Amino acid sequence: xxxxxxxxxxxxxxxxxxxxxxxxxxxxxxxxxxxxxxxxxxxxxxxxxxxxxxxxxxxxxxxxxxxxxxxxxxxxxxxxxxxxxxxxxxxxxxxxxxxxxxxxxxxxxxxxxxx
Amino acid sequence: xxxxxxxxxxxxxxxxxxxxxxxxxxxxxxxxxxxxxxxxxxxxxxxxxxxxxxxxxxxxxxxxxxxxxxxxxxxxxxxxxxxxxxxxxxxxxxxxxxxxxxxxxxxxxxxx
Numbered sequence: 001x002x003x004x005x006x007x008x009x010x011x012x013x014x015x016x017x018x019x020x021x022x023x024x025x026x027x028x029x030x031x032x033x034x035x036x037x038x039x040x041x042x043x044x045x046x047x048x049x050x051x052x053x054x055x056x057x058x059x060x061x062x063x064x065x066x067x068x069x070x071x072x073x074x075x076x077x078x079x080x081x082x083x084x085x086x087x088x089x090x091x092x093x094x095x096x097x098x099x100x101x102x103x104x105x106x107x108x109x110x111x112x113x114x115x
Numbered sequence: 116x117x118x119x120x121x122x123x124x125x126x127x128x129x130x131x132x133x134x135x136x137x138x139x140x141x142x143x144x145x146x147x148x149x150x151x152x153x154x155x156x157x158x159x160x161x162x163x164x165x166x167x168x169x170x171x172x173x174x175x176x177x178x179x180x181x182x183x184x185x186x187x188x189x190x191x192x193x194x195x196x197x198x199x200x201x202x203x204x205x206x207x208x209x210x211x212x213x214x215x216x217x218x219x220x221x222x223x224x225x226x227x
Contacts, residue, residue, distance in 0.1 A: 048212070103148070106157035
């Protein structure tokens with residue numbers, strides 16, 4: 001059973017379109033994240049939700065809107081896609097408490113290509 | 116601000132030992148994590164250090180010196196499957212919450 005899953009794995013779309021990426025975790029974790037990994041392989045946090053509540057919102061264009069319907073799901077919707085949005089987007093989750101509270105489990109990634 | 120530095124690339128021979136260094140300058144430091152990422156795959160957790168010293172986990176060990184802002188990941192008995200990127204990440208408190216800030220990663224190539 002996959003711990004953190006994302007769909008789709010690949011997404012090719014044109015500039016100006018709107019697209020969504022879905023993420024689900026079956027680990028029972030309270031906290032979920034979205035990261036962006038660009039072509040230079042920098043992995044940068046975008047958003048974090050704890051029990052459906054937004055707790056981290058880094059400097060991300062407001063074309064990006066996360067939504068967490070429940071603590072097992074965190075989706076990412078992107079409006080008016082731009083060329084610079086091309087990257088791999090990773091979803092991750094972590095438990096809330098304990099010494100490894102911030103050990104994060106990553107999904108397989110969604111490779112977004114904007115043409 | 117924060118700054119995390121690690122070498123871009125390293126090469127090593129199968130069976131050897133390699134040390135990947137990471138230096139950081141951050142405020143609100145709460146710990147240091149190492150992740151492994153194979154090409155085209157997700158990062159996977161390797162180790163973390165909160166206090167100074169060495170943490171050993173099989174063939175992998177990680178060291179931290181908080182006063183020096185320095186960590187290293189030591190890989191022993193290298194295998195071909197260890198060819199991957201190794202990401203150093205600082206766990207820090209900033210803006211009212213904790214978060215992981217990743218370095219750019221060190222691409223390790225293990226050859227026969």
